[in-house]
Amino acid sequence: MTPTAAIVLGLLERLGEASAYDVKRAAERWLGNFWSTPHSQVYRTTEQLAADGFLAARPDTTAGGRARTLYRLTRRGRTALAAWQREPLAALPELRDPALLKLHFGADLGTLAGAQLAAHRDQLVAYEARQREDTGAEPRGPWLTLRAGILHEEVWVRFWTELLEGAQGGPTRRAVGP
Amino acid sequence: MTPTAAIVLGLLERLGEASAYDVKRAAERWLGNFWSTPHSQVYRTTEQLAADGFLAARPDTTAGGRARTLYRLTRRGRTALAAWQREPLAALPELRDPALLKLHFGADLGTLAGAQLAAHRDQLVAYEARQREDTGAEPRGPWLTLRAGILHEEVWVRFWTELLEGAQGGPTRRAVGP
């Protein structure tokens, strides 16, 4: 079960019968915070899952609008999703941030830290705004992932801010202390 | 310039002439902290960079040992690396953590948070040990990326700890406050 497959199954459970495009929009709305899934990926995955019997596909016949395919979970899909939800997960993600690569290889601190700091600040503001919109009524999952995003953005802001301040102090000083 | 290409060029600048395997080991040592690069990827990239004129390749002729190819930067490679280092970078990384997916889709909090917490704690301990080994003499880049790793692990530990405590309080309570 690849992450994308889990996303499609999980969202279709919520959406009932839906098109690949619907799934893509739901993914943006609910997961866009920490996981992006290009639409081409979603189309490929729905097709694959249907071929493997996890989804049932049928053409949409409603009058008007372009032809499209609707999907819904089969019993098998539901079972697979539930099994995936139950499995624990000990694997850790990598930071894998290109900005850290540049930092490692000696990019100019002021330039890099300035650009990153601005971008992370914007992201943090956007997340906080979204968090304020949250009524607290919906399931906890989405709220918690948003909180994770906020915590990490706070760390990035702190990290690049310290670097920037250190860079202003001159290149011979150590930027941050232990 | 893909990230992998930048890694290969950056490491070869440091290593002088080296084999793909040497580059892979250096990547593990220096970048393993936040970026993994499977050896197959490194072999493909050195070959590609050589074909494009960024690296010069020559067979290793030293007696004994298996035949292998040694690479070094060409002038063009050096120029490309310097240009990459100068470019600012405003793009942000995604968390893209499978554990957050499970969390979003309602995995059991106790199980998931327990497994993640243990793994992140181990990682944090390992990073802190490595940081203590650091003499402070080497270039700052590697030290700074290690620090970034530590800050993020601390956040993860905090995040999953709060969830775990919230889960013990019972599923009707909100796990964490704003």
Add this chain to the structure above:
DNA sequence: CCCACCATGTAACATGTTACATGATTGG
């Protein structure tokens, strides 16, 4: 001398990214 592990690759396949194409819908 043989087994395990290091070193050096190649190959197949899955995933992710980018670009192309084109039919509806809607706002100006």
Add this chain to the structure above:
DNA sequence: CCAATCATGTAACATGTTACATGGTGGG
């Protein structure tokens, strides 16, 4: 009615992952 945008896909290519293959080397 035209342009922009939403919706619905397909295709090509790059990257990442996993598995295979096999030659050296060093320790028991």
